[in-house]
Amino acid sequence: MTPTTVRFDPVRRLRGELTPPADKSISHRAALLGTMASEPVRVRNYLDAADTNSTLAAMRQLGALIDTQPDHMVIRGTGLREAAPAEGTIDVGNAGTLMRLLPGWLAAQEGRAYTLDGDASIRKRPVDRIAVPLRRMGVHIEATDERFPPFIVHGGRMTGIDYTLPVASAQVKSCILIAALTANGETTVREPEPSRDHTERMLLSAGVPVHRADGAVTVLNQDELVLGEEIVVPADLSSAAFAMAAGILVPKSRLLLRGVNTNWTRTGFVRIAQRMGAIIIGDLEEHGAPLTAGEPIGDLDVTAGPLVGTTVEPWEVPLAIDELPLVALLACFAEGETVVRGAAELKVKESDRIQTVVDGLNALGGQLEATDDGFVVTGTGGLRGGTIHSHGDHRLAMLGAVAGMASKEGVEVVGMDAADVSYPGFADDMAALLPSS
Ligand SMILES: O=C(O)C1=C[C@@H](OP(=O)(O)O)[C@@H](O)[C@H](O)C1
Numbered sequence: 548m549t550p551t552t553v554r555f556d557p558v559r560r561l562r563g564e565l566t567p568p569a570d571k572s573i574s575h576r577a578a579l580l581g582t583m584a585s586e587p588v589r590v591r592n593y594l595d596a597a598d599t600n601s602t603l604a605a606m607r608q609l610g611a612l613i614d615t616q617p618d619h620m621v622i623r624g625t626g627l628r629e630a631a632p633a634e635g636t637i638d639v640g641n642a643g644t645l646m647r648l649l650p651g652w653l654a655a656q657e658g659r660a661y662t663l664d665g666d667a668s669i670r671k672r673p674v675d676r677i678a679v680p681l682r683r684m685g686v687h688i689e690a691t692d693e694r695f696p697p698f699i700v701h702g703g704r705m706t707g708i709d710y711t712l713p714v715a716s717a718q719v720k721s722c723i724l725i726a727a728l729t730a731n732g733e734t735t736v737r738e739p740e741p742s743r744d745h746t747e748r749m750l751l752s753a754g755v756p757v758h759r760a761d762g763a764v765t766v767l768n769q770d771e772l773v774l775g776e777e778i779v780v781p782a783d784l785s786s787a788a789f790a791m792a793a794g795i796l797v798p799k800s801r802l803l804l805r806g807v808n809t810n811w812t813r814t815g816f817v818r819i820a821q822r823m824g825a826i827i828i829g830d831l832e833e834h835g836a837p838l839t840a841g842e843p844i845g846d847l848d849v850t851a852g853p854l855v856g857t858t859v860e861p862w863e864v865p866l867a868i869d870e871l872p873l874v875a876l877l878a879c880f881a882e883g884e885t886v887v888r889g890a891a892e893l894k895v896k897e898s899d900r901i902q903t904v905v906d907g908l909n910a911l912g913g914q915l916e917a918t919d920d921g922f923v924v925t926g927t928g929g930l931r932g933g934t935i936h937s938h939g940d941h942r943l944a945m946l947g948a949v950a951g952m953a954s955k956e957g958v959e960v961v962g963m964d965a966a967d968v969s970y971p972g973f974a975d976d977m978a979a980l981l982p983s984s
C-alpha cells in the first residue's frame with residue numbers, strides 16, 4: 548500500500564475545545580480483562596483505532612462475545628481459565644501492548660497452545676522481556692530467534708514468582724500480574740521506577756486485592772475475575788499531548804482539552820512541558836496518591852508561550868515514554884539545550900524512536916543528536932519545515948503534523964495513515980481548532 552502523504556501548513560493560532568480519543572492502554576486492558584471475566588461488562592468510550600480493534604478481534608477469536616452499540620459495547624467473557632482454542636494465528640497487528648499483555652492470560656489455558664504474530668514492525672519488537680518471567684512461572688514459550696514474534700505460548704500450570712523488572716515496563720508488569728491471577732500462590736513484581744498502573748487499578752476495581760508498596764506490586768491467585776458493571780475509558784493523555792504541543796508552540800493559541808486521564812503515571816509530559824515554561828493548567832493527580840480503583844479525569848487548559856531547555860532524568864522516562872518525541876519537538880523551539888537520558892527503550896517502539904525522531908526533526912531544520920539512551924537538542928527558536936517520514940509509526944506521523952503547524956514553511960508527512968493506530972481523527976481534530984477567519 549502506498550503511504551498517504553499529507554501536508555501540514557503553518558497556522559496562525561489554534562483555539563477551542565477538544566475531547567481527545569479514548570485511552571489506548573486502558574481500552575486494551577478493558578477488552579482483555581473483560582474477556583477474562585465471568586460476568587458481562589459494559590465498556591463506554593472504547594478506542595476505535597487500529598491497535599484496539601486488533602485487541603477486539605483477538606478477544607473474539609478467544610471466545611468473547613462482543614456486542615458493539617453506538618455508545619457502548621458489552622463484553623461477555625469466557626472466564627479466567629476457559630479461553631477458546633483460537634483457530635489459526637492471533638494477529639496482534641501493530642499493537643505491542645496486546646502482544647505483551649495477552650500471553651499472561653494465554654499461559655493459563657492448560658493443554659492449549661497459541662501462536663501470536665503481527666505486522667513488520669511488531670516482528671522487530673522483543674518478547675523475551677515477557678518470556679523470561681513467564682518461563683520462570685512455568686510457562687513453555689517458543690519465540691523466533693529466542694526473542695521475536697511469531698511466538699507460541701503453551702498454556703499450563705503456573706507458580707507465583709517474585710520478579711524484579713530489568714527495565715520499567717508497564718507491559719511486562721501487566722503481563723506478569725495477569726498471569727499471577729491463575730498462578731499458584733503469590734506473585735510480586737518489582738519496578739525500578741514507577742510505570743503506568745492501569746492494570747493494577749482495573750484489577751482493584753474487579754475486587755482483586757492488589758498490594759502496592761515501595762515499588763513492588765503483589766497479587767494472589769483468584770478463582771474468578773468479576774469486573775464492575777461498567778468501565779468508562781477516559782481520553783488519552785498521550786493523544787492529548789499532540790494537541791497540547793501544538794497549543795504550546797503555535798503563537799497565540801489557547802486550547803481546552805476535556806476529559807483527559809490525569810493519572811500521575813501518565814502525566815510526565817505535562818510536568819516536563821511546564822518545566823520548560825509551557826502554561827498548562829489542570830487538576831493533575833499528585834505523586835504518591837493512593838492506588839484507587841478507576842482513573843482520575845480532568846480538563847487541561849493550554850496556552851502558547853516561550854520555552855527553555857530542560858533535562859529529562861531517567862526516572863521520568865516511563866512517565867512520559869510515548870511523549871518523548873514531543874519533548875524533542877518542544878526542545879527545538881526552546882532557548883538552550885534539552886537532554887533526555889535513560890530512554891534506550893525508545894529504540895524498541897514502533898520505530899527506533901531515538902533515530903527516527905532525531906533524523907526526522909533534523910530534516911526539518913532542528914539541531915538534534917542521538918545518544919545511546921536518548922538525545923540532545925539545541926534549541927534554535929523554531930523549525931524551517933520540509934518532509935518527514937512516519938516509518939509506519941503513529942507517533943512520528945503526528946509529530947510531523949504538529950511540527951508542520953508550528954513551522955515556518957510547513958511539513959509534508961509521508962505515511963500520515965500510521966496515525967490510525969491510535970488517533971484516526973487526528974488531522975480533522977487539528978483542523979477543527981483552526982480559527983475560521
Ligand atoms: O502498558 C501499556 O499500555 C504501554 C506501556 C508502554 O510500553 P512499555 O511497557 O514497553 O514501556 C508504552 O510505551 C505503550 O505505548 C503502552
Ligand SMILES: C=C(OP(=O)(O)O)C(=O)O
Nearest residue numbers: 641642643644869896897
Ligand atoms: C509504543 C506504543 O504502543 P505499543 O507498545 O502498544 O505498540 C505507543 O503507542 O507509542
